[in-house]
Amino acid sequence: MASQAAIGFTRGAPSLDIIDTEGLVEATRLAFAEDPAGTTAYGTAVGYAPLRKWIAEQHGVPVEQVLVTNGSMQADAFLFEQLVSPGDAVIVEAPTYDRTLLNLRQRGAEVHPIALHEDGIDVDAVQALLESGVRPKLAHIIPNFQNPAGYTLSAPKRARLLALASQYGFTLFEDDPYFSIRFEGEQLPTMLSQDTSGSVVYASSFSKTVCPGIRVGYLVGPAEVIAGIAKIATTTYISPNMVSQSIVNQFCRSGRLDKSIDTVRAALRQRKDALVAALERELPKAEYTAPQGGYFMWVRLPGVSIDALADAAAEHGVAFVKGADFLLEGGDDSVRLAYSGLSAEEIDEGVTRLAAAVRSLDA
CATH class of the missing domain: 3.90.1150.10 (Aspartate Aminotransferase, domain 1)
Incomplete structure (x- = not known):
């Protein structure tokens, strides 16, 4: 056997x-033909400017609230570096993405796993943890078709998490690379789009919708958080991959996405x-x-x-x-x-x- x-x-x-390889070939041609200088330059830590603007428009936020990265895992790592210090409490779903657990444990976080149900994280258990006196820096949530479980966070639970984040002052990290890949049922609005207290930092990726090898992800969040992460990105790599981001920009704007x-x-x-x-x-x-x-x-x-x-x-x-x-x-x-x-x-x-x-x- x-x-x-x-x-x-x-x-x-x-x-x-x-994978739309034909569309990627055309997007690559357009990237080099229409903006050879921007595509081949170092760029800045916040990402390729036209793509950053496109993402901001999709989410209805000012461009200052967007940072484009080398994949969403890089975005996650930057956010954790910005917000989580050794000993800080962090809420995660149980089960959750294995690389998230690894990253947080390597940072010395005090990880609090909360059971995941078919309609998302057990919000009653989250509230009980908060009422017990635990003050997390952030809660990591994969709201749509969660990795590894495939579950989706319900609308009522999204509303409750937003309220708890506002009340207790923690960051709600909405890690959402699968948002667009719904093939059944009704699309639910992001928590970012419903946030009125500046509690949400949102991450997504083009790896699942364009191709994995493109390695382009992004963060959307409060401008001061994004500015802080931009400083980390600058010292990490000066700028992310401008060629990939320019190709994604053309792919998105052409309708191919x-x-x-x-x-x-x-x-x-x-x-x-x-x-x-x-x-x-x-x-x-x-x-x-x-x-x-x-x-x-x-x-x-x-x-x-x-x-x-x-x-x-x-x-x-x-x-x-x-x-x-x-x-x-x-x-x-x-x-x-x-x-x-x-x-x-x-x-x-x-x-x-x-x-x-x-x-x-x-x-």
Whole structure:
């Protein structure tokens, strides 16, 4: 079995067939043809000016509230460096993105994981933590199609988090790279768009809507916060990648971004449906909530040792990410399955192999 070509449910990235390479070639030509000086120069730490302006217009904020970075992980790191010192309390979802946990722990933060439900973080538990006297510097929230769970934060919970952030004076970090990738249901407004107290810093990325290799992300937040982060960015790299940002600017302004998002949405809906159908057929005892967008599904396999399953799955030519990787504790019966980079046929075969691996544990 190990000789089979492996099928990986591991990486949250789109496959090449749903990336608009033709549009990127044209955007690249336009970037160098229309602004060769700006595209090839160092630039400044706040990012490529035309793209910064476009992002500000999309969010309805002054351009001073926007900073464009080398991917959203860079944006996250800058924000944490600006706001979080060793010993500072930080609220995170449980489970949450593993790199977030790693970054915060490396900074010496006092991490407070709060259980994640199908409609988002347990806001009652957040409020109880605040009422107990904990004063976090920030709460990290992935509101749409959360990585790793695929869950979406409900409108009432968004409103409550905004109120708590205003009342207790912490930053609500809305980490939202999947916002545009909704293929079912009604789009919810961002917390940034509803913020009246300057509590929200918003991050997003073009990695999920243009292509991962473009490495362009951004932050939107209070002007004084963005100005502070700009100083960190200046000492870190003088300026981010102007070539990538100029290409993204042309891609967005040409209308190609909207077409790309439509393509990605259609493909991901099909892939999610294939995953659900295969799980229903092959692993009927599996527990999950099918996402309405994004790249990931959190799957619980009651009674299965995921550590043992990982070894068996490798023997059957399939890979996943262990649920425990996204938690400080727990998740020992859960996996994250990323369906974004696989065809429907590969997903079906991958789940068939995964089910065979599960059965082999009882053999």
